[in-house]
Amino acid sequence: MSALDRVDALRREGEAAIVAARDTDALEDLRIRYLGRKAELPLLLRSVAELPPEDRGRVGKAANEARRALEAQIEERGGALAAEELQIRLAEDRVDVTLPGDPISPVGRLHLITATRREIEDVFLGLGFTVAEGREIELTYYNFDALNHPPEHPARNRSDTFYVGDDVVLRTHTSPMQVRAMEAQPPPIYINVPGRVYRPDRDPTHTPQFHQVEGLAVDEDITLADLRGTLLTFARAIFGPERQVRLRPTHFPFTEPSVEVDVSCFNCVDGITAGGERCPLCKGTAWLEILGSGMVDPNVFEHVREHGYDPERIQGWAFGMGIERIAMLKHGVPDLRLFYENDVRFLEQFG
Ligand code: PHE
Numbered sequence: 296m297s298a299l300d301r302v303d304a305l306r307r308e309g310e311a312a313i314v315a316a317r318d319t320d321a322l323e324d325l326r327i328r329y330l331g332r333k334a335e336l337p338l339l340l341r342s343v344a345e346l347p348p349e350d351r352g353r354v355g356k357a358a359n360e361a362r363r364a365l366e367a368q369i370e371e372r373g374g375a376l377a378a379e380e381l382q383i384r385l386a387e388d389r390v391d392v393t394l395p396g397d398p399i400s401p402v403g404r405l406h407l408i409t410a411t412r413r414e415i416e417d418v419f420l421g422l423g424f425t426v427a428e429g430r431e432i433e434l435t436y437y438n439f440d441a442l443n444h445p446p447e448h449p450a451r452n453r454s455d456t457f458y459v460g461d462d463v464v465l466r467t468h469t470s471p472m473q474v475r476a477m478e479a480q481p482p483p484i485y486i487n488v489p490g491r492v493y494r495p496d497r498d499p500t501h502t503p504q505f506h507q508v509e510g511l512a513v514d515e516d517i518t519l520a521d522l523r524g525t526l527l528t529f530a531r532a533i534f535g536p537e538r539q540v541r542l543r544p545t546h547f548p549f550t551e552p553s554v555e556v557d558v559s560c561f562n563c564v565d566g567i568t569a570g571g572e573r574c575p576l577c578k579g580t581a582w583l584e585i586l587g588s589g590m591v592d593p594n595v596f597e598h599v600r601e602h603g604y605d606p607e608r609i610q611g612w613a614f615g616m617g618i619e620r621i622a623m624l625k626h627g628v629p630d631l632r633l634f635y636e637n638d639v640r641f642l643e644q645f646g
Contacts, residue, residue, distance in 0.1 A: 298339065298346060298354045305329065305336050306361035313368050319376045326369050336362055404646030408506055408634055411622040412489045415508050418532045419487040422525060424510070427486045429472030431493070435462045437471035441598040442549040457493050457503075465493035469509035470549065473591070473613055474598055476511065481603035483514035484611075489618070499630050506618035511591075513604065513611030519552070519590060522612040530558040530585070533625060537561070541582060550589025550613060557582035576624070583624055588614030 296304070309329040316322040329336060336358060343355040405413070416426055439451055450456065450467065457465040472488040488509035495503055512521065523542060530538040538561065542554040559582060560566070563574030566581040573579040591613055593606035600606070619631055626645065628634070633641050 298350060299357055302336070302339065302354060302357045302361050305339075306364060309336075309361075309365045310368060313365070313372050316372060316376065319373060319380060322369060322373050322376060329365050330362065330369075336365075404642070406634075406642065407622050407626065407628075407645040408618055410646050411618050411625070412506065412508065414533065415529075415616075415618065415621065416487055416489060418529050419510065422485075422528065424485045424487045424512075427472060427476055427488050428490055429466070429469060429475060429488055431466055431491055432459055433464055433466040433471045435464055437474050438464050438466050438468075441474040441595065442470055443592050443594045444548045448548065454495065457495060466490075467494050468492050468615055469507040470613065470615055472509055473511050473549075474595065477513070477596075477599040477604055478602050482609045482611075483512075485512050485514075486510070499632070502619075502631055502635060504635075505631075507615050508618060510588075510614045510616075511611065512613075513591065513609055515609055517609075517611045519554070519612065522554075522588060522590075522614070526556050526586075526588070526614065533621065534558055534561050545587065545589075547587060547589055549592050549595050551592045553587070553589035555584055556586050556588055556614070557584050559583075576627070585621065585624070586614050586616035588612060 309325070312325050312329075313322065316325055328334060331337070340355070340358045340362065343351050343358065346354055404410075420426070435451070438456075439448065444450060456467050459465065469488045469490050469492060472486075472490075476484060476486050476488070486509075488511070490507065491504055492507050493504050494501070497503055510525075512525070519542070523540065527538070527540045530540050537559075539559040541557045541559075543557065545553050545555045547553040560574055560577035560580075562568065562576040563579075563581065566574050566577060566579035568574050574581070577583050589612065591611045596604045596606040596609070619634055622628060622634075623631065
């Protein structure tokens, strides 16, 4: 075959292959096969000088034309294939906004204890209290001594308190934070202390771990009347605007006088339900006990006198309430243990 025929054959073969190329990758292979550095046509062009003189002109011209023609054709076909491939990709990537979306995944909710804690905090934040948190592992000094518990006080027994060491306990109440907070800031002080507390008890109304909220108000003219007014506001915010509160004398080592506070039952009138039954919530008494409290004992202030708490000059009150108890009363939860079993059928009913 003459060199000229070979150039012709290569050109036709190349053109047919380019037309048949399915995608830009295949086209790239053809560019290398027909126009690459070691391809036949470029080699032929480079060796034109070795041909007989009378052939050089025609072969060189034809080979050059063939090369340019193939280049142009690859360029053109490449543009078309690239455009096609883009269309395919766009079609595949298209989001059909008219399709129904994935179902919304169920949103969680706050545990009733957390929701109730926040509700309580909100009431006191509105009254100007701040929230402070104490520690769950506490020194006996703060849990008992500074709170005026004598060394022989029964609450110190190993049967009533979890000991971590000789003078370290899992706090049995949030009251230790009264003393820690007063050490940390001079009067006036208005704080709310929510948190976990621990006692070795387990029955329908006691779990070894539960939650309390402490309240402490210390200023120059704080009286039991302020306590009553504050707790009345609290009771109405949580249990309804018709509520009344009553204070009954009791004893705590760190308050004097000490009072237990009841809120009027919201489930009955004078202990009788709308159906004429003895009210099961207040057991017919018309009152629900919600917390313990009292005026801060001067003996407690003695422990923080150097921090600005001179019992001759300032006074205050404190209270401690069980968050579980508030939630049980408010929502009619019959068994304390339900809070900790984490059965979704229970949890889903709130929040
Ligand atoms: N800490 C007491 C308890 O757990 C409650 C309390 C707090 C009483 C503050 C008086 C003042 O029972």
